[in-house]
């Protein structure tokens with residue numbers, strides 16, 4: 001049975017880059033659905049399943065989503081089939097969620113979930129969000145959410161491991177530590 005490695009933390013902490021580098025034939029990524037528009041470098045079906053609001057609502061009402069959340073005025077949700085297939089499968093898989101998603105998955109699939117919080121300080125988040133295209137209001141919202149929620153102790157509390165990926169940290173070192181966390185939490189059975 002496969003475990004699900006959940007990466008969560010503030011916007012621009014490095015979750016997507018970590019997931020990208022971990023992804024391999026023996027370690028697939030689980031994509032989630034969102035109503036937010038794709039960024040320039042994002043591909044439908046690879047980074048997210050990009051849906052309009054009506055299709056998202058349909059999946060919600062049909063029971064196709066096991067959890068969903070609202071972030072920055074857009075909807076994000078996890079497809080039930082993606083989680084059940086990953087758990088039934090032979091290998092671990094990774095997924096990027098927020099705290100609501102971590103709690104929902106831990107409640108239903110406790111022993112299959114390894115939640116890794118990826119943090120970065122506000123200076124790093126700000127610099128990276130300025131580099132990422134997006135309007136100033138959206139950036140301000142993401143930074144406000146980081147300050148008020150995602151960088152608090154309460155937000156990190158459900159994590160099985162907490163990792164800081166600030167500017168100045170060699171990304172290769174971050175990746176090595178993520179791999180160590182995944183290996184060290186492996187069940188003995």
Ligand SMILES: Nc1nc2c(ncn2[C@@H]2O[C@H](COP(=O)(O)OP(=O)(O)O)[C@@H](O)[C@H]2O)c(=O)[nH]1
Pocket residue numbers: 007008009010011012016032033034036067068069071076077078096097098099100101102
């Ligand atoms: N609960 C939940 N959160 C999600 C899901 N998909 C993405 N998220 C979270 O939604 C937030 C916003 O994602 P995104 O707009 O891609 O911003 P990013 O964090 O900068 O990559 C992030 O915290 C994601 O981890 C989902 O299916 N469920």
Ligand SMILES: Nc1ncnc2c1ncn2[C@@H]1O[C@H](COP(=O)(O)OP(=O)(O)O)[C@@H](O)[C@H]1O
Pocket residue numbers: 009010011012013014015016017018128165166167168169170171174
């Ligand atoms: N240790 C690091 N040092 C410098 N830049 C980094 C580091 N880790 C990630 N980044 C960069 O920060 C930006 C945001 O990372 P990303 O993975 O998209 O974040 P998230 O998915 O958490 O929003 C990317 O351009 C990424 O290459």
